[in-house]
Amino acid sequence: MSLLISIHSFRRGTGKTTLTANMAALLAQAGHRVGVIDLNLAAPSLHLLFGLDEVQIPASINDYLWGACDMAACVVDMSRQTAVPGTLTLVVASTRPSQIARIERGGYIPYLLADACQEFMETAALDYLLVDTAAGMSEETQVITAVSDITIAITRPDKQDYQGTGILLALAQQLGVGQRWLLVNQTPPQYDETAVQQQFARAYHCDLTAVLPHSPHLLQLGSSGLFVLEYPADMVTAVLKKLCNWVTE
Secondary structure (H helix, E strand, C coil): CCEEEEEEECCCCCCHHHHHHHHHHHHHHCCCEEEEEEECCCCCCHHHHCCCCHHHCCCCHHHHHCCCCCHHHHCEECHHHHCCCCEEEEECCCCCHHHHHHHHCCCCCCCHHHHHHHHHHHHCCCCEEEEEECCCCCHHHHHHHHCCCEEEEEECCCHHHHHHHHHHHHHHHHCCCCEEEEEEEEECCCCCHHHHHHHHHHHHCCCEEEEEECCHHHHHHCCCCCHHHHCCCCHHHHHHHHHHHHHHC
């Protein structure tokens, strides 16, 4: 049975896409069949972490949403490039300005996103599908949250993120999501991890809270690759491995 894991943030710049790609790589490294789909249709960037450009993408999720192809045509197998024991497949969103503009004008039915996820899981026989959503509380975010088995909300220790993160987790609860997790990202080294964990767990009544420390290696790498494969001994990688272990339990 496939598990759908949606990754959300209320604001941009929280590290949502980086987390999605690196969790997928770790799950595939553990031997699982993993898929990743970029549903941040207005600002797609997931493909950059996998070193893909437009000419290497046969079809995008945009083409599927407009009825131009089936899901099988959109799936890109990244297993060989990442050298993982399992399988790692990717469905990207188009970076072409004309296609982004068409999406922004409401040129598709949001509820097709749930169909896209289901078809991807069946087509690629996935164990886990990770969905990188758009920031905020769009209709698309609500559609994906409703069909998720696990929702991960990402925030930073920043007051501007607090209220919106609470809304995301409350929405997941109202929609009956089985597990609601909170990840506090980019935590400065002077913060006490346990105290941060307890503070956020109490504030949001979520099932799980993990804390990712600030890492200079992550800043150095930027979006030029998969961090967990480049820095397997980093503290950030250790926390993400723990998160993936919780996913597979």
